[in-house]
Amino acid sequence: MDEPIVLQGLTKDYGKGFRAVDSLDLVVRSNSFVGFLGPNGAGKTTTIKMLTNLLTVTAGKAYLNGVDVAADAKRALGGVGAVVETPEFYQFLTPNETLEYLGELRGMAKPEIRRRSKEVLETVKMTDWATTRIGKFSKGMKQRVALAQALLHEPSIVILDEPTSGLDPRGMVEVRDVLKELKKQKYTVFMSSHLLNEVQEVCTDVAMIDHGRLLAYDSVGALLSKIDSKKLEVRIANRVMPEAMDQLRRHEGVQMLNIVNERQFFIDFIGDEERQAQLLLRLQELGYRVVSFRESGVALENLYMSLIKSSR
Secondary structure, three states: OOOOOOEEEEEEHHHOOOEEEEEEEEEOOOOOOOEEOOOOOOHHEEEEEHOOOOOOOOOEEEEOOEEEEEOOHHHOOEEEEOOOOOOOOOOOOOHHHHHHHHHHHHHOOHHHHHHHHHHHHOOOOOOHHHHOOOOHHHHHHHHHHHHHHOOOOOOOOHHHEEEOOOHHHHHHHHHHHHHHHHHHHOOOOEEEEHHHHHHHHHHHEEEEEEEHHHEEEHHHHHHHOOOOEEEEOOOOOOOHHHHHHHHHHHOOEEEEEEEEEEOEEHHHHHOHHHHHHHHHHHHHOOOOOEEEEOOOOHHHHHHHHHHHHHHH
């Protein structure tokens, strides 16, 4: 078991024949940032709870740094930092005090706790609030403190369960910036998410699941290369012209047109960048004064939805 995270036939059954995770096989390579992607109810949190020994396994094995989690949880989790579900802290403590308390629980020496507290608070951009009571923090700030405690003991593996869930837009951006910083450092990160744009922006690899079953697992680049269809958003300075739209529908690669209003429409298009450039020229030839021409939404979404459809 050379890889940091290995799942072999991992299965979780609940009462009345409900299977939340179904024979899941997954190998996470060292220093990768894996997005564990799926809709709510896909089995992401159940998998993470089995991986961190918060739930018993019905069948199969989960290994962390080569150690069977069910057989020796303490040793398996010794090199792991985790944030599972919504973190809660003592409201009257500061981040420094919280990290000191948690460091002592882990058996860390005081000088090491002080050194690492300074480092991890810098990583999560909370240095300026190190001596402020956590009760005054926003949810996004608390989430950054949670990430700091997960990194405190210098783990080799970081496991995160939807770290931006429930945050306002500002909080999501702040936490996402921290995740990008983790990506630069020597951690193996396994992060569940249902946000395709988040996974596409942050992760190096993506494991897609639905109903507890693995649909696809590869690097972000490899998965994106499999996507043929793109949704293009076009905004124009003049107005939509029916005759021009009829000609546009016959252009090579155009699958569907969806007119939003007289100055905006979407094109479902199949083709590489060269063909997209040709499509833009055609729009101009047809008399459209193009203000913007860009891919809309998340490229992984089309692939993910097609995989879900084919698996049912």
